[in-house]
Amino acid sequence: MTKKQKKNLIRIILASVLMTAFLFVPVGGVWRLLLFLVPYLIVGYDILIKAAKGIIHLQPFDECFLMAVATIGAIAVGLMGDGDYVEAVAVMLFYQIGEWFQSYAVGKSRKNISKLMDIRPDHANIERGGGTEEVDPDEVETGSVIVVKPGERIPIDGVIIEGESALNTSALTGESLPKDVMTGDEVISGCVNMTGVLRIRTTKEFGDSTVSRILDLVENASSRKSKSENFISKFARYYTPIVVFSAVALALLPPLVIMLSGGSAAWSVWIYRALTFLVISCPCALVISIPLTFFAGIGGASREGVLVKGSNCLEALSKAKTMVFDKTGTLTKGVFEVVSIHPDKVDENTLLHMAAHVERFSSHPIALSLRAAYPEEADGCEITDVKECAGQGVTARVNGDIIAAGNPAMMKSVGALVEKCPHNHVGTVIHVARNGEYLGHIEISDVVKPTSAAAIASLRKAGIKKTVMLTGDSEAAAKKAAEELDIDEVYSGLLPEDKVNKVEELLSEQKGKELTAFVGDGINDAPVLTRADIGIAMGALGSDAAIEAADVVLMDDDPLKISKAMRISGRCMAIVKENIWFSIGVKVLCLVLGALGLANMWTAIFADVGVMVIAVLNAVRALFTRKV
Amino acid sequence: MKKTYKIDVDCANCANKMENAAKNTEGVKDATVNFMMLKLIVEFEDGADPKEVMPRVLKNCKKAESDCEIFL
Numbered sequence: 012m013t014k015k016q017k018k019n020l021i022r023i024i025l026a027s028v029l030m031t032a033f034l035f036v037p038v039g040g041v042w043r044l045l046l047f048l049v050p051y052l053i054v055g056y057d058i059l060i061k062a063a064k065g066i067i068h069l070q071p072f073d074e075c076f077l078m079a080v081a082t083i084g085a086i087a088v089g090l091m092g093d094g095d096y097v098e099a100v101a102v103m104l105f106y107q108i109g110e111w112f113q114s115y116a117v118g119k120s121r122k123n124i125s126k127l128m129d130i131r132p133d134h135a136n137i138e139r140g141g142g143t144e145e146v147d148p149d150e151v152e153t154g155s156v157i158v159v160k161p162g163e164r165i166p167i168d169g170v171i172i173e174g175e176s177a178l179n180t181s182a183l184t185g186e187s188l189p190k191d192v193m194t195g196d197e198v199i200s201g202c203v204n205m206t207g208v209l210r211i212r213t214t215k216e217f218g219d220s221t222v223s224r225i226l227d228l229v230e231n232a233s234s235r236k237s238k239s240e241n242f243i244s245k246f247a248r249y250y251t252p253i254v255v256f257s258a259v260a261l262a263l264l265p266p267l268v269i270m271l272s273g274g275s276a277a278w279s280v281w282i283y284r285a286l287t288f289l290v291i292s293c294p295c296a297l298v299i300s301i302p303l304t305f306f307a308g309i310g311g312a313s314r315e316g317v318l319v320k321g322s323n324c325l326e327a328l329s330k331a332k333t334m335v336f337d338k339t340g341t342l343t344k345g346v347f348e349v350v351s352i353h354p355d356k357v358d359e360n361t362l363l364h365m366a367a368h369v370e371r372f373s374s375h376p377i378a379l380s381l382r383a384a385y386p387e388e389a390d391g392c393e394i395t396d397v398k399e400c401a402g403q404g405v406t407a408r409v410n411g412d413i414i415a416a417g418n419p420a421m422m423k424s425v426g427a428l429v430e431k432c433p434h435n436h437v438g439t440v441i442h443v444a445r446n447g448e449y450l451g452h453i454e455i456s457d458v459v460k461p462t463s464a465a466a467i468a469s470l471r472k473a474g475i476k477k478t479v480m481l482t483g484d485s486e487a488a489a490k491k492a493a494e495e496l497d498i499d500e501v502y503s504g505l506l507p508e509d510k511v512n513k514v515e516e517l518l519s520e521q522k523g524k525e526l527t528a529f530v531g532d533g534i535n536d537a538p539v540l541t542r543a544d545i546g547i548a549m550g551a552l553g554s555d556a557a558i559e560a561a562d563v564v565l566m567d568d569d570p571l572k573i574s575k576a577m578r579i580s581g582r583c584m585a586i587v588k589e590n591i592w593f594s595i596g597v598k599v600l601c602l603v604l605g606a607l608g609l610a611n612m613w614t615a616i617f618a619d620v621g622v623m624v625i626a627v628l629n630a631v632r633a634l635f636t637r638k639v
Numbered sequence: 640m641k642k643t644y645k646i647d648v649d650c651a652n653c654a655n656k657m658e659n660a661a662k663n664t665e666g667v668k669d670a671t672v673n674f675m676m677l678k679l680i681v682e683f684e685d686g687a688d689p690k691e692v693m694p695r696v697l698k699n700c701k702k703a704e705s706d707c708e709i710f711l
Contacts, residue, residue, distance in 0.1 A: 061705055064705040065705075068702045070703060110649070110650065113650060114649060117674075120675075121676075231673075231676075233673050233675045233676060234671050234673040234676070234678065234680055244655045244658075247652055248659075293652070294652060295650055295651065295652050298650075298651040299650065299651035299652075302651060302674055302675055303675065306675040
């Protein structure tokens with residue numbers, strides 16, 4: 012609690028105690044008024060002062076001014092009539108309770124959310140002249156060597172030059188499994204070092220490091236306002252004046268009409284009803300609950316590893332009906348893997364063994380996948396005379412035999428006869444020959460991520476009507492992946508600029524308020540990410556261009572996170588809608604009841620404060636995203 | 640040119656009033672109040688000097704909402 016909140020709480024308690032006590036004091040007339048003025052002034056003096064300032068500044072539609080008019084009016088009605096001043100004090104009291112609660116709730120969520128993003132490292136241990144020195148991360152220059160002990164947070168992005176450890180990345184990605192790292196690995200700031208001491212050469216300044224960028228993004232996200240927020244601030248601008256003019260009309264017109272038609276005008280009744288109007292004139296419940304919902308939603312999403320760049324993006328995401336995916340790296344792993352082995356003369360293991368040996372010294376993606384499939388590659392076999400034939404493959408002498416691995420052209424050049432395979436291959440095929448004799452072939456291909464199919468299915472459940480896959484890959488490979496994942500439309504063989512055109516085509520096809528989102532891995536997708544209604548970049552922690560271009564950044568590369576992001580945004584928007592309808596509904600209802608004389612000031616103030624409390628509590632619900 | 644200032648204001652509607660007041664200040668192209676982070680982001684018109692514009696923004700905000708503060 013802040014100092015101000017404490018002071019206001021004391022005022023509220025003191026005033027309510029005094030008010031209750033004075034109910035039992037048997038005095039009447041002016042003395043009773045003076046008695047009740049004490050708690051009234053204790054709880055409301057600042058409102059009265061602010062109201063006076065509002066008049067001086069010619070800002071008459073200030074809610075303080077309206078509260079002042081309503082309560083002073085109620086006192087006047089009491090003075091003329093039954094001598095009931097409790098109502099005026101209570102209205103002021105409840106108004107203040109509402110304000111206090113609002114300020115407390117907002118302060119609390121501010122704290123909660125900043126705790127959520129508590130990834131800011133407070134120091135860095137820099138290596139200087141033999142020892143280490145603790146400095147502010149801001150002061151570390153690029154290329155310095157820092158030491159991160161177990162339990163500490165990596166303060167700045169860099170490369171490990173010594174040591175190995177497991178890193179806890181959960182604060183960044185929401186992933187609870189620790190990540191093993193060793194010398195030579197790049198590490199990003201914000202991860203917690205768990206087991207070993209690491210020496211890291213920094214590659215960025217603190218301000219450009221991942222942790223700074225993320226904090227910057229999350230903190231500024233709620234500055235980009237959504238349509239709902241703009242609607243509400245516009246609504247608030249008209250709501251108060253409308254209520255005030257209605258109040259004036261209510262106070263004057265009915266009695267005048269009654270008087271003209273010959274009846275006796277009960278002025279005090281109509282003035283009282285008009286004062287009731289003024290009590291409901293504050294639009295605070297709405298105005299606070301909408302941005303609070305977005306703030307909580309964005310905060311909750313960031314804890315799950317989903318960075319939403321603005322309230323407007325969170326809102327847009329819930330309206331996405333078409334989801335366009337890039338294939339490689341988004342739905343697939345983006346690395347080649349051996350998917351099938353078709354030996355002709357030898358067994359599978361031997362074929363793989365031979366192929367892996369030939370590729371021992373190559374760093375081509377194909378070579379990497381072959382070696383990964385045959386982990387015992389570094390055995391005692393002797394490999395000499397490695398020759399790479401560009402566009403064909405590789406030959407080498409393995410234990411005396413000449414082994415060739417490559418495409419049909421390679422086979423032709425070594426005199427091996429490629430036998431027709433009955434299988435239909437969609438990936439890249441590596442043929443292997445020994446001393447000019449054909450041994451068989453190995454198919455390697457990019458494989459889909461294990462969660463991709465589930466992700467597509469859950470996106471459909473979250474409201475996506477059409478899924479589209481764009482890829483630069485061959486038609487066969489694209490079709491196979493699309494079938495596996497149950498994707499509606501596939502466009503293959505696309506160059507990066509074709510992807511932009513395709514997305515533009517899809518954008519022009521969409522109807523009404525439906526939006527199109529594009530998901531890419533951010534490496535060469537920046538133009539498409541910008542063009543789509545909603546750009547979603549995944550696994551983009553390291554890529555500045557993608558973070559810049561995207562509206563939503565997924566910190567790891569699990570496609571299931573896309574549907575999670577959609578569900579978070581959907582729930583957030585549901586809460587926003589609930590709050591808008593509920594708050595406006597109750598207020599309008601109270602206005603109608605007040606005009607008819609069915610609601611007194613007590614009902615009005617309960618409607619005002621009660622609605623705010625409920626709306627704020629409902630808004631805070633957006634923060635809990637774990638089970639969404 | 641955009642600049643961010645720390646602010647203090649009590650309620651969300653007061654923040655809206657501040658935003659409007661800041662927007663309608665001469666030399667300010669656009670202004671956004673982020674009530675949740677208590678920040679005021681001011682986009683100045685070309686050639687406007689923030690040092691000269693900001694006191695006017697503060698004055699207008701105070702007029703709209705006497706209980707607010709901008710930390711310049």
